[in-house]
Amino acid sequence: MIINNGRTGERGAVLLMLLVVITLMGLALGIAGSSWSTLTQRAKEEDLLWKGNQIRKAIGDYYTTAKVGGKTVSTFPENLEALTLDPRMLETTRYLRKIYIDPMTGEDWQTIPAPGGGIMGVYSASNKKPFKQNDFIDENKGFVGKQTYREWQFIYTPQTKTTSGNTTDPKKSS
DSSP states (O other), X not given: OOOOOSOHHHHHHHHHHHHHHHHHHHHHHHHHHHHHHHHHHHHHHHHHHHHHHXXXXXXXXXXXXXXETTEEOOXXXXXXXXXXSOTTOSSOOOSOSSOOOOTTTSSOOEEEEOTXXXXXXXXXXXXXXXXXXXXXXXXXXXGTXXXXXXXXXXXXXXXXXXXXXXXXXXXXXX
C-alpha cells in the first residue's frame, strides 16, 4: 500500500528553486568575469602607455648621446637590445634596465624601422580596441580615436635645428 503524505509537490519546488539559484549564480559569475576582463585590459593599457613611452624616450636618449670628437653622432639603435647596453660607448651605458615585453600580447614589440637603418619606434601587435580614446599626454596625441592598440605607435622623432637656433619638430615644419 502506498501512503501519500502530500510531499511530492515539495520535491519539485526544491528542484526548481535549486535551478533558479544555479542560474543566478552563473549570471553573477559571468558579469564578474566580464568586469575582471575589463579591469585587466585597462591595467594592461596603462602599462602599454608607460612602457611604450619609456622605450620612445630611450630611443631618443640613444639617438642624442654618442659623441665622436666632441660632436654628436645621431644614429638610431639597431635593435631594442642596444638600449640596454649601448655598443657605441666604451663605458657601460644603459637607456633601459631591461627590454619590456608588449603588455597586450605578452610577446615582443613590433619595431618601426628608421630611415637609414635601425629602429625609431615600437608598437603592439594587438588588434583589441583601446578603452582610452582621448586625454593623452602631448607625445601620444596621435593616439586619439585610434581603433586598435596596433595603431598606437611610440616613435621617436628627432628635433631639427633651424637657422635661428631653435629646435623644431620636422613634422610641423612643412
